[in-house]
Amino acid sequence: MQLSREALLRAYRQMKLIREFEERLHVEIMTGEIAGFTHLYSGQEAVAVGVCEHLTADDKIISTHRGHGHCLAKGVEVKGMMKEIWGSREGTCKGKGGSMHIASEEHGMLGANGIVGAGAPIAVGAAIAAKLNGKGGVSITFSGDGACNQGTTFEAMNFAVVTKAPCIFIFENNHYSEHTGYEYAVGTSGDIASRAEAFGMKVWRGDGTDFMSVYDTMRDVLEYVRAGHGPASVEFDTERFFGHFEGDPQRYRADGELDRIRAERDCLRKFRDSVTGAGLLSHTELDSLDAEILDLIQSAVDDARAAERPTAEDVLTDVYISY
Amino acid sequence: MQLSREALLRAYRQMKLIREFEERLHVEIMTGEIAGFTHLYSGQEAVAVGVCEHLTADDKIISTHRGHGHCLAKGVEVKGMMKEIWGSREGTCKGKGGSMHIASEEHGMLGANGIVGAGAPIAVGAAIAAKLNGKGGVSITFSGDGACNQGTTFEAMNFAVVTKAPCIFIFENNHYSEHTGYEYAVGTSGDIASRAEAFGMKVWRGDGTDFMSVYDTMRDVLEYVRAGHGPASVEFDTERFFGHFEGDPQRYRADGELDRIRAERDCLRKFRDSVTGAGLLSHTELDSLDAEILDLIQSAVDDARAAERPTAEDVLTDVYISY
Amino acid sequence: MEKKMYRTAILETLAAEMERDPNVVLLGEDIVGGMGTPGGPEAIGGIWKTTEGLFGRFGADRVIDTPISESAIIGAAAGLALSGKRPVAELMFADFVGVCMDQIWNQIAKFRYMFGGKSRCPVVIRMAYGAGRNASAQHSQSVHQMLTGMPGLKVVMPTTPADAKGLLAQAIRDDDPVIFLEHKTLYATKGNVPDGEYLVPFGHARLTRAGTDVTLVSFGLMLGYCEQAADLLAAEGIGCDVIDLRTTSPLDEEAILDSVEVTGRLVVVDEAPPRCNIATDIISLVCAKAFVALKAPPVAVTPPHTPVPFARELEAAYLPSPEKIAAAARKTLSWK
Amino acid sequence: MEKKMYRTAILETLAAEMERDPNVVLLGEDIVGGMGTPGGPEAIGGIWKTTEGLFGRFGADRVIDTPISESAIIGAAAGLALSGKRPVAELMFADFVGVCMDQIWNQIAKFRYMFGGKSRCPVVIRMAYGAGRNASAQHSQSVHQMLTGMPGLKVVMPTTPADAKGLLAQAIRDDDPVIFLEHKTLYATKGNVPDGEYLVPFGHARLTRAGTDVTLVSFGLMLGYCEQAADLLAAEGIGCDVIDLRTTSPLDEEAILDSVEVTGRLVVVDEAPPRCNIATDIISLVCAKAFVALKAPPVAVTPPHTPVPFARELEAAYLPSPEKIAAAARKTLSWK
């Protein structure tokens, strides 16, 4: 199905926003200004955006330690996120969560999560809630190829099948969990989808570096799940452009691998080539979006730098609603 | 392959021993003399014995809350077990463990286990140890149809595949986990073996009420695993003759189900019919074995009743080797 | 006001709260019983009989029987709560927190804080805890000593049927995550239970008897033992304040401190093993805040630093007893 | 004697023990690094660099890189140990005990007892714990307060590179299960490490400096803060005994009590949240056993009852500091 110009522009904008957010963090982190562990999503944008462009605020997602892309794709504010990563009290989580714990209830974003595999059961709960509400909402959990070996992920899949929960398990196979290859850690020679299928779910596979592949696949998946057939799973083959976390020397990669994936597997480049090639959007339009986004990121960074810092008293709040 | 008379007699003896052990406990528990929770293995004997008759003390097994049958099949002493269940300080575990925690290192029996699903990863460790020892030993974990939904079981399967551990996952599908049916709780319409297969293991299926089916299947499985092909899994269809624990009114069963399975799915009856029918053993031989076993159980109960009771000081020992 | 069993108070409160608020949903293993069997749903209820009949009354959508997957149960409860529901999850035995600790400790307890106060996660996790039924090392444990230390959780431990009702209703209506610990030996005990709406606020201990010589602090099975000890001591002319904590987080510091100000002598009875438990917690609190009032060193009465043993004689020796508690009280009284 | 980093002391001790005893095997996530990648095994070692080069030296059989499956890792370690091996398992972050608590608490800790003393389970579980690197609520926690309370476990917390060596060697040779907690901020710290065979027995605290006015008890990152506090106090003429516990289970009660007998004043600094932690444990112990010696109420210095926050300012305010410790000491000294 052909997307409208507006939809295409929005998709590009979202992917580009994530890309530039992460590329800028990659630079800023080197300066030492940002504290803690940060895991960047560059390279995988087509998955987050290709999934989330189908969703409404009623649909929930839950993410991982590598959560910026999912948050942005689901509509969480850029500036609040940047401030959070900077540890400002104006951040999405008042500087208490940081990169690994960005969440936004109002956007149906149930949180990035520092515990690998923890999101899957939570997503099933959100899916059961959606089922109870009876409005066709779904819940989506993003997992990596590493997370797919965690017991919670398996339990969640069986649980979703048993409860016929409208839950979608998205596996972003970027070939590595930290420094380990998926073909080593996933016992089925790295095949994740077949395993999900064996739990009794319908599964799909797609090219996670191709926005249209993700988007089209997800249309089918969502149609199936919203129709009440129970959970489903999708494995997307994708690439991460940076290290596991910032500072990772990435010696586990093949010679030239980073150049190759940037050249051949860059979802933004592919998208641009395809929409301009087909005459759907022009380079000029996209360039001006690029400029707009760079401005936005610049001002987000400026704002984050200038934003109010938390104080010692802030430590004590937000533990309980009442105590 | 035809078993020798001796092997057939031993197999019958072992199954009968388990049966009478459990039938007697069923009676004794009603009197209130035995403390705690007890889960009986009656009906499943052909699995424990059909598996363990292939094993040596170098091979390890790990069991579940329903562990008496596995212990006896692996050679743990009847009298020590009976005393343990009675809570005597002469028991296998000095009265500290009870029914759910009988273990015997010298027999390669790594313990019954009160936590559903906990045994599987432990068995993988024992299998890795066997691999390191390089003598062809294997490690076997018994799990129920309920345990097959626990995350640890799944993690263990992947882990065993990744480490090519000589581990065998035996699923005893007795159709119920406590009061819940396997077709409800196992999302794949109750099919456990296919799920194991999807973890990258070779799987087998067998009739768990037919000793020869179990025994023959296990010959192939063990040959495969001992040859170094990595883990394997077997699903045995079986029946439990009593409730989940003693005291369970079993209203989840169909009308007449208990009579039917005792009549049609009794491994002892089937065994006797088949070996006498084929003229391999005589009823007289088997009857005399029966009598011998009833005597043994009687004396085990007498001994357990008379055995030394633990004292308050015993509480404090066996926590550490040194502290 | 009617005499009811502890388990009945729980069952009726679950029903009443489900009636009151359609967002309340239950999930747990065998809480319906009979799912997928010839006998069908509710052929047998949960093993503690605290959810019997609720499936028939509220339907499969709100009473969810689950596979044996505790991480998924608690995780699903978290997801339900983050989505506006009020899940009440059941762990059949408190010992099973071991297989789902991450979801309790790193997820549910921390969401609100990590997310900067912008979420709520009103989960109730009910679980049966404690020794006394010879259920051995993996089915007899106390867990409050761990859970109380986890910021973000509230920990509730009703001792009486009335408190089972009032605290459970409060737990379900509470906007924070609540751990609700039911002592397995108490299910069949009886007591007066107020009719109709009845809420017991958290952080308010209950003084079950008043005396000026020594303060006994406890909860759960041990509270009854404290009462028995107080009877023994009363016969000797020793008067006890007996304090039932009701909740260990929040803790009613005032009730404890007020009592110790009067008695100057403190015995804390905790069913948990002796290290880093509620007894050490309260003794440390009292030393910090009522040091001058103390006439003798406070005493902890706990099991030894061992797992829970199986045999009747062993478990009996393992647990604190009324006699041991009375002896501890006498020790503080004879101290100089 | 050479100056080495804490992480180097650990790496070298692992290597030496593997050399000494062929039954020692390692397992954990990314402890080899590069498995199944174009770069191949050891392309990058573990994230703490405590296992670098061991795969090359001891081979795939004894250095086992694992999928992200902590329950399977710890369970496998249990199975290895029950089968006569001496596994050293690594949890990348101590916070991950949440996903494998059952294997630690209900399995490994209890086998020997449940089995009537007829088995041994010499597992070492190494894990990086603690705050100070802005790793936020799920990657910064202390866990000793829970694990110390679990009968059957030994809990070891080296503060110096020398102790990292001596305690780790002891842990690997010990026949009981040992939790070995490495503070993540200490990996890059340096100190003198004895050459050759060096074992530090468990249950023997280290007096890092002697003074007669007040006793400071701690371990890990907080020990250094206590030293700094002692410096501040020394400048005011206040002399501190500073005690590094080294192991919290077993606990060197004697060292603490002996010191308090002299000083009469106690400050316990614990990085864990305030409820049911080692600070309350030790204060309760001292009140029970050295009540007469106490000249002032003992003080616990801990973070508040909150998760660990992310931002630099928040984490700094969350953690105890040398100033807060010194203030606590002054408070006990000025008490009357």
Ligand SMILES: Cc1ncc(C[n+]2csc(CCOP(=O)(O)OP(=O)(O)O)c2C)c(N)n1
């Ligand atoms: C329970 C748990 N174990 C281990 C880790 C450490 N860790 C963080 S990310 C990660 C790798 C995850 O790999 P994958 O799921 O493929 O996600 P990716 O990083 O590729 O996005 C690991 C091991 C963790 N955070 N939680």
Ligand SMILES: Cc1ncc(C[n+]2csc(CCOP(=O)(O)OP(=O)(O)O)c2C)c(N)n1
């Ligand atoms: C982690 C955990 N969850 C729940 C239980 C309670 N429980 C004990 S046995 C059992 C059912 C097990 O069913 P299955 O695996 O089929 O074994 P079976 O009883 O049929 O032999 C349950 C739920 C437990 N002991 N441990």
Ligand SMILES: [Mg+2]
């Ligand atoms: Mg990955």
Ligand SMILES: [Mg+2]
């Ligand atoms: Mg079963």
